Amino acid sequence: MTSAMLACREVTELVTDYVEGRLSRWDRLRFQLHIGMCRHCREYLRQMRATQRFLGHLPAPPPPPDVEAELVERFKNWKRA
Amino acid sequence: MGSDDDIVTRLRDGDEAAFRDLLARHHDHLLRFARTFVKSPATAEEVVQETWLAVLQGLDGFAGRSSLKSWIYAILANRARTRAVRDARTLLFSEMTAEAEDDEPAVDPSRFNAAGYWDQPPRPWDDLTPERLAASAQIRVRLAAALEELPEAQRAVVVLRDVEGCSSDEACNILGISETNQRVLLHRGRSRLRAMLEPLMETGRRER
C-alpha cells in the first residue's frame, strides 16, 4: 500500500494523468487531497493548464502570399475538373 | 468557424473563402508538425503543399469518419514519414517510444527537498488568460520558440493535442503510438514548456 500523502514531486509527475482523467480513483483522491492542502502544487497545476491554454492560442500566420495564391489556384482548377 | 460538415460542403461547392480559411487556420501548424519529421524547412514546406493537394484530391471521398483536422494531419504524417525515409532522416516511431521511456523529471529535482516537497516552489503567474497572451508578443514569441526546442516526439504530440486541439485518440492514430506513450510525451512536452515560460512570466510580474 502506498502512502496516502503524495509528495509535491509526485504531484508534478501525475499532473498530466490527472488532467487527462487517467488516474485511478484512489490516485485521483490522493492528488485532490494534496492539491487541496498545498498551494504551491495548486499553482503548479494552474500553470500547467495555462501553458496548455496558451498553446491553443498560438497565432497561426496564413501561408505566404505566393504559396496561398498557388494553392487557391489549384483549388479553383480542382473544382473545374 | 462552422462544423466540419459545413466546411466540407462549402469546399465541395468551390467556396474559395472556405479554402482560404482552412489554409489560414492550419498551414502554419502543419508546418510545425512536418518539421518534427523532416529537417529542412524547405522540405517541410513542400510536404505541407503536397498535403493540401492530397486533401483536395481526397475531399470528395472524405466520409467524415474522423474530424477534418485529424484527416488532414494523418495525410501529412504519412507523406512526411515517406519523405523522411527517402531523405534518410526519420523520426521512427520506435524512437518516439524510446523518447517516452527515457527518464525525464517534470521539474528540476533540486527544487524539492529530500522528502519531495517544494524547496523552491513555483512563483504565481498572474492573469493567465488568453487575452494576456494575445497582448504579449513576447510570450507568444517565446512559447513558439520553446515549442521548436522540444524533442521531436514531444513536439509532434503537443502540436496535435494542445496547438490543434485533437483528442488523445486522434493523436495516437495519426502518430501510430500507444495511448500511454502519447500521454508520457504530452506530459514531458507540457512540463518543459511550463518550465521555459516560468522565467518570462516572473519577469512579467516584476514589470507590472
Ligand SMILES: [Zn+2]
Ligand atoms: Zn505540493
